[in-house]
Amino acid sequence: DAGVTQSPTHLIKTRGQQVTLRCSPKSGHDTVSWYQQALGQGPQFIFQYYEEEERQRGNFPDRYSGHQFPNYSSELNVNALLLGDSALYLCASIALDRSSYNEQFFGPGTRLTVL
């Protein structure tokens, strides 16, 4: 059983560009959350997708947007990149309606560097 997978592993962009990160959830999971982990910090919640809709959102600007596909996979898009967007982006999945406790499984992350 494959766990949560993310692509690409690493990415280098320049300021002002746009980036798309991808995530496939663990088998049987229907909900995907995205987190940003700046160097030396704990992960910060960006947003959560369930049934192809954004269900919750953290304190991130509209430059951050996402999408969930019918197969439950998800994309994170960031427009007009800033130096401060450099971070490890983590995807997590959960079976929202079937779990008796909200354990999430994390992918290995995508390291984004903005120059």
Added chain:
Amino acid sequence: GDSVTQMEGPVTLSEEAFLTINCTYTATGYPSLFWYVQYPGEGLQLLLKATKADDKGSNKGFEATYRKETTSFHLEKGSVQVSDSAVYFCALSDRVPPSYGKLTFGQGTILTVHP
């Protein structure tokens, strides 16, 4: 809003020493509590969890007890090994919509264990 505070790091110990990493939280509801571990270059792994007051989560020799009266969830291990060197994150998650599945993390504590 919800928040998690971990003890300042980094923590450096000799092998077989006793480990305590303090964690306190603030939450409006009745959250589930977690400890996650992040090994170098990897994503987050769930170490242990507790879902109600006085529950003790345990895994791989690590333990933490959900203390509602002191809003704490301190991580302990009786005898650390070099392989325990990693970053440890305390986290909470609300158990009811709309915040279900959203994790709030502490800033992380770096643990280094020397032979």
